[in-house]
Amino acid sequence: MLRILLSLTIVLSALVSMAQNDAQWRGENRDGKYPDTDLLKTWPAEGPKMLWHFDELGAGHASAAITDKYVFTGGTEGDNGFVIAFDHSGNQVWKQVYGREWMDTYDGVRTTPMIHDGLVYILSGYGEVVAMKTETGDIVWKKNILDEFEGENIRWGVTENLMVEGEKLFCTPGGSQASVVALNKKNGELIWKSVAKGEKSAYCSPALIKLNNRNLLVTHTQNSILGIDAKDGKMLWSFDHPNRYSIHPNTPIYKDGMLYCFSGYGKGGVMLELSADGASIKELWRNEDLDNQMGGAVLLDGKIYGSGHTNREWFCLDWKTGKTLYSSKMLSRGNVIFADGLLYCYGDSGEVALVDVSKGSFNKVSSFRVPYGEKQHWAHIVIHNKKLYVRHGSSLMVYSIAK
Numbered sequence: 001m002l003r004i005l006l007s008l009t010i011v012l013s014a015l016v017s018m019a020q021n022d023a024q025w026r027g028e029n030r031d032g033k034y035p036d037t038d039l040l041k042t043w044p045a046e047g048p049k050m051l052w053h054f055d056e057l058g059a060g061h062a063s064a065a066i067t068d069k070y071v072f073t074g075g076t077e078g079d080n081g082f083v084i085a086f087d088h089s090g091n092q093v094w095k096q097v098y099g100r101e102w103m104d105t106y107d108g109v110r111t112t113p114m115i116h117d118g119l120v121y122i123l124s125g126y127g128e129v130v131a132m133k134t135e136t137g138d139i140v141w142k143k144n145i146l147d148e149f150e151g152e153n154i155r156w157g158v159t160e161n162l163m164v165e166g167e168k169l170f171c172t173p174g175g176s177q178a179s180v181v182a183l184n185k186k187n188g189e190l191i192w193k194s195v196a197k198g199e200k201s202a203y204c205s206p207a208l209i210k211l212n213n214r215n216l217l218v219t220h221t222q223n224s225i226l227g228i229d230a231k232d233g234k235m236l237w238s239f240d241h242p243n244r245y246s247i248h249p250n251t252p253i254y255k256d257g258m259l260y261c262f263s264g265y266g267k268g269g270v271m272l273e274l275s276a277d278g279a280s281i282k283e284l285w286r287n288e289d290l291d292n293q294m295g296g297a298v299l300l301d302g303k304i305y306g307s308g309h310t311n312r313e314w315f316c317l318d319w320k321t322g323k324t325l326y327s328s329k330m331l332s333r334g335n336v337i338f339a340d341g342l343l344y345c346y347g348d349s350g351e352v353a354l355v356d357v358s359k360g361s362f363n364k365v366s367s368f369r370v371p372y373g374e375k376q377h378w379a380h381i382v383i384h385n386k387k388l389y390v391r392h393g394s395s396l397m398v399y400s401i402a403k
Contacts, residue, residue, distance in 0.1 A: 021134075023065040023072070025112040025161035025205060026337070026380060030251050032298045034339040034383040039401045041342070043354060047368025048388065048399040052090030055372055055395045060101075060108030063391055065115055066384035070134065073396055074109035074122055076101050081109045081124055083132065088385075090398065096137030098122060098130040102157035106376065108393075110159040111205075116185065121169065125157025129171060129188065143188040145171050149178035154200055159249065161205035165215055165230050167191070172219060174201035179221055180228055192233035197224045203249040203294070209259070209278065216278040218259065220248035225261050225270075227278065236279045243267035249294035253304070258284070258319070264293030264309030271322055285322030290315040295335030296380065298343065305343060305357060307333040314345070314362055328362035330355070335380045344388070346381045352390060372397060 026032045040048060057075035065072045070093060071086040081101030085093040101109055102125025114121045119131045119140060127146030132139045146153055151173030163170050168182040168191055178193035179201075199222035206219035208230065215230040223242035228235050241248070241261060248263040254274075259281070262269030268288035272281040290297065290306050297306030303325065304317040313327040332347035342365070343355040353367035370377065373392025382389040386402035 020068040021115070022117070023067050023115040024163065025063060025065070025114065026251065026296060030163070030205070030207060031253060032296050032337040032380075034337060036339045036383050036386050038403050039340040039342075039386060040403055041365070043366035043368060047352070048401050051387065051398045051400050053372055053395055053397040054086065054090060054092075057084070057391075057394045057396060058108065059103070059375065059393060060110075061106075061376065061378040061391070062109045063112040063380045064382045064389040064396060065113045066382060066389065067115055067134075068385075071389070071398075072113045072115060072120060073391065074111070074113055075394070076103065076108050079103050081122075083113050083120055083122055083137065085134070085137065094137040096132055096139065098132070098139065098142070099124060099128050100126055102126065104157070106156055110157055111161050112380075114162045114164070116164045119185070121162050121164075121185075123158065123160055123162055123171065125159065127151065127153065127158050127173065129162070129169070129183070131185070131188065141188040143183065145173040145181065149173040149175065149181060149193065151175040151178070152200055154203070155245070156203075158201055159203040160201065163206055163208060165208055168230065170206060170217060170230075172201040172204070172206070172221065174199060174221060180217070180219065180226070180233065182230070182233060194228055194233035194235055196226050196228065196235045197221060197238055199223060200246065202246050205249070205251045207252045207254060209254045209274070211276070211278045213277050216274075218252045218254070218261075220252070220261065220263070222246045225252070225272070227281065237281050239270070239272060239281060239283075241267070241270060247293070250292060250296055253297065253299050255299060255319070260297075260299075260304065260319075262290060262292055262297065262306075264291050266291050266310040269322075287317055287322040287324060289324045289327070290317055293333070294378065295333065296337075298336050298338045300338060300357070303357075306336055307331070307345075309333055316357065316362070326361055330362045330364045331367075334377065337381055337383065339383045344381055344383065346377060346390065348377050350377050350392065352381065352388075370397065
């Protein structure tokens with residue numbers, strides 16, 4: 001019995017250690033929910049205490065990806081992109097240039113590094129997927145998915161926060177030959193490719209839905225929402241969901257057989273019901289109010305929270321019916337995450353707000369203005385170990401939000 005308990009302890013310790021050393025965009029489940037507790041319920045007028053900031057990231061919109069050991073993000077110098085790693089005191093550990101980055105319109109690094117199993121992965125605006133060692137930044141492999149799979153770049157540079165399942169690293173080169181591919185995460189070799197609808201990519205970072213009989217990859221290409229079997233790349237279903245500029249950056253949200261997909265420019269969201277095996281879908285409802293462009297949404301207690309885009313308000317929708325329950329102009333449109341009972345909202349105007357929705361309305365409890373950086377406030381905010389990470393252009397700012 002003692003031997004069995006020791007073995008279980010070792011296995012559980014290994015799993016916890018692995019989780020603490022992995023990180024990705026919008027948290028462990030890509031849903032914008034962070035597990036931190038005992039956080040401040042109000043902030044001083046000037047905002048929570050800033051612990052450190054770094055102001056030499058260059059242009060870009062990458063968020064921070066944080067493990068228990070390092071803080072990672074991306075930046076640019078000249079025409080090149082780089083990944084940079086800090087310790088938790090803000091000291092630079094390493095910096096690795098990975099190649100040419102998008103410096104045309106809304107310039108800079110587009111995606112957040114993903115840290116998994118000892119490697120850091122990033123995708124450039126020109127389709128270069130790069131894997132590097134977490135401890136040193138040394139490049140392990142790289143592959144241009146646009147060149148390799150005859151994909152066509154899109155108007156503002158290919159953008160996708162990468163995702164891993166098992167040995168597979170999923171990417172969306174777009175195009176008629178291979179709209180979605182799975183690469184071996186260790187060496188970049190092709191595992192499968194899916195023509196799907198043959199459409200261009202659409203800035204979407206996919207969701208992975210774990211069902212009883214399969215893992216389902218859900219992403220959004222030019223005009224369609226796709227359901228793809230993660231095992232072999234077979235497209236199981238598609239659903240038409242176009243908008244004006246074919247821009248669909250938000251990760252779909254899934255819970256209990258229901259799948260919410262949403263985008264901006266007045267399009268809004270649609271709720272799809274998945275069959276038990278994930279092989280088919282049925283439309284349940286639509287709502288055009290919450291037409292979030294690229295700031296994500298959060299599902300809490302049967303309600304969806306997020307900002308509009310063309311509709312310049314923040315909205316709360318009923319998860320089951322799609323009815324708009326209430327809205328507010330409390331903040332400019334932006335991105336949203338959740339921790340310890342409160343929403344954290346980062347508006348395009350540079351205001352970060354702590355918002356209470358427990359009483360059926362958007363109550364802006366506290367807020368502050370981001371003091372450093374320049375250009376767009378598009379990077380999603382992050383919470384890790386009772387610290388709030390805010391990226392604005394060339395600057396990364398880290399605040400203590402512990403009680």
